[in-house]
Amino acid sequence: KAGVTQTPRYLIKTRGQQVTLSCSPISGHRSVSWYQQTPGQGLQFLFEYFSETQRNKGNFPGRFSGRQFSNSRSEMNVSTLELGDSALYLCASSRTTGGRADEQYFGPGTRLTVT
Amino acid sequence: AQTVTQSQPEMSVQEAETVTLSCTYDTSENNYYLFWYKQPPSRQMILVIRQEAYKQQNATENRFSVNFQKAAKSFSLKISDSQLGDTAMYFCAFMTATASNFGNEKLTFGTGTRLTIIP
Numbered sequence: 001k002a003g004v005t006q007t008p009r010y011l012i013k014t015r016g017q018q019v020t021l022s023c024s025p026i027s028g029h030r031s032v033s034w035y036q037q038t039p040g041q042g043l044q045f046l047f048e049y050f051s052e053t054q055r056n057k058g059n060f061p062g063r064f065s066g067r068q069f070s071n072s073r074s075e076m077n078v079s080t081l082e083l084g085d086s087a088l089y090l091c092a093s094s095r096t097t098g099g100r101a102d103e104q105y106f107g108p109g110t111r112l113t114v115t
Numbered sequence: 116a117q118t119v120t121q122s123q124p125e126m127s128v129q130e131a132e133t134v135t136l137s138c139t140y141d142t143s144e145n146n147y148y149l150f151w152y153k154q155p156p157s158r159q160m161i162l163v164i165r166q167e168a169y170k171q172q173n174a175t176e177n178r179f180s181v182n183f184q185k186a187a188k189s190f191s192l193k194i195s196d197s198q199l200g201d202t203a204m205y206f207c208a209f210m211t212a213t214a215s216n217f218g219n220e221k222l223t224f225g226t227g228t229r230l231t232i233i234p
Binding site: 003031033035042043044045048050055056058090092094096103104105106107108109 | 152158159160161162165206220221222223224225226227
């Protein structure tokens with residue numbers, strides 16, 4: 001079974017631009033979560049999607065948004081990029097059978113550099 | 116809000132030795148899950164071990180075991196017979212569990228412990 005895939009793996013953008021990152025979950029997984037990893041703030045939860053609905057959102061500004069498609073693939077978008085948005089963005093998927101927390105499987109991440 | 120604290124930013128140990136990584140957490144919840152994740156250099160994060168708070172028995176996975184002290188809100192990871200491949204960042208993480216667990220697929224991570232296994 002293929003793992004979680006994220007594209008692109010590396011991205012360089014300039015301040016003020018916007019960016020879209022993509023995540024394909026493991027086949028059969030319906031929940032997709034996004035995390036931001038930086039040396040200063042560590043791993044922080046961005047949001048989680050299930051059946052095309054955002055169920056949970058972290059404490060990030062509205063410039064960070066996401067969506068999920070009917071095939072469970074997810075995208076996240078960051079508008080008006082700031083230097084502080086430079087980070088490794090991780091996507092994780094899980095089966096979410098309900099009533100029990102399933103393991104989250106992480107992708108390799110997208111390394112975003114904002115100049 | 117839950118918090119997870121890892122007080123050891125870095126540790127190193129000789130190959131084949133045993134090492135224990137510390138993690139404490141704070142929550143008002145009674146039902147939750149605790150995890151240890153491993154992130155090798157430039158590689159994907161993978162789950163090492165998980166513990167359900169309602170289970171008193173400590174989880175074990177081969178050379179990895181935990182010491183879960185619910186009253187003390189402590190969740191340490193012991194790695195026995197350490198190997199060079201264990202070199203990685205280790206993150207302790209917390210997830211709330213409700214009756215349905217609906218909408219709670221959110222992991223709260225500690226700041227991590229960088230573990231180096233010395234040959």
